[in-house]
Amino acid sequence: MVLAIVLLLTIAASTGVADQTLDLTPEAWLFLPSVRLDPTPTPYACPSTSDNQVVRGTAFQYDRDDPVRPAVDHADKNLALRGYVPNTDPRLLRQLVDYGSDDPRQPPQFATLFTPYRVPSLTSFYQAHDWYWAPSPEIGARGTPITQPQVTALGLNTTPGETLRVPVSGYEIGIDVEVLVLFADSDTVALRYTRDDSSGAPGYTVHVDQICTDPNLLALYNELDRADGPRYVYPNPSYDLPVLAAGQPLGTARDTKIVVAIVDTGAFQDPRSCNEWWQIRPGYSLGCPSHE
Numbered sequence: 001m002v003l004a005i006v007l008l009l010t011i012a013a014s015t016g017v018a019d020q021t022l023d024l025t026p027e028a029w030l031f032l033p034s035v036r037l038d039p040t041p042t043p044y045a046c047p048s049t050s051d052n053q054v055v056r057g058t059a060f061q062y063d064r065d066d067p068v069r070p071a072v073d074h075a076d077k078n079l080a081l082r083g084y085v086p087n088t089d090p091r092l093l094r095q096l097v098d099y100g101s102d103d104p105r106q107p108p109q110f111a112t113l114f115t116p117y118r119v120p121s122l123t124s125f126y127q128a129h130d131w132y133w134a135p136s137p138e139i140g141a142r143g144t145p146i147t148q149p150q151v152t153a154l155g156l157n158t159t160p161g162e163t164l165r166v167p168v169s170g171y172e173i174g175i176d177v178e179v180l181v182l183f184a185d186s187d188t189v190a191l192r193y194t195r196d197d198s199s200g201a202p203g204y205t206v207h208v209d210q211i212c213t214d215p216n217l218l219a220l221y222n223e224l225d226r227a228d229g230p231r232y233v234y235p236n237p238s239y240d241l242p243v244l245a246a247g248q249p250l251g252t253a254r255d256t257k258i259v260v261a262i263v264d265t266g267a268f269q270d271p272r273s274c275n276e277w278w279q280i281r282p283g284y285s286l287g288c289p290s291h292e
Helices: 002-014 215-224
Strands: 055-060 084-086 122-132 141-145 153-157 163-165 179-185 188-192 204-209 211-213 238-244 249-253 257-264
Touching (some): 188 249, 215 238
Antiparallel strands (some): 122 141
């Protein structure tokens, strides 16, 4: 308002009419443009409902823990329990690397987590902790970060809310069934590419962390994982866990990054491995240098 009056007085003085009464009706005001600050973006809210059809299938009891160790307290099944730390070594190769492949069939392919298939930006590089086991049902304790290989968990760029799917592979554990859901909570899943209910058995386990787990998947998992259920009877050769098909939704991206890790026969592998987990790599323009 003060600026408008000053401008009007200046105009009046320059035209010799300073002694005249100023017209201060609304039409005489000079309005300056205002600047509106956009509100803080609303964080992505995990869905509470889903139309994903999740069914149960047979899992075979492999671990010999008696009593059976709860899955949430099992460091081979719950990646968040094991934990991981950033690898900030400036010498670390921050792209896919070529270890070759000793699997004549196609292992799980991380590019197929997304639709359309893509190799997203590699945003962060982690080392999972080793684990000091204790007699079941005790949890045990974290050890030091695993240093060989240099990367045992990998951050991938995502768009909040995008659908994440079961990575395709050359394996199946039944008709239209690709994986057993070894563990799930609200923000992580472990996908087992055999019927054995352990990452220690031969075969692949893919961990996908920092996600919004599909509500229907989580509901069925919680039903089948209840403490008084058949999963926690020993010995019990088989029981049910959720199963999913290749490409079936497992959840959505919670933020701009998810974390993936892969285990084979109990050992963490390097998720950057170009000719194992990234045989399918659309949009990836960099080469795959040999690992030394």
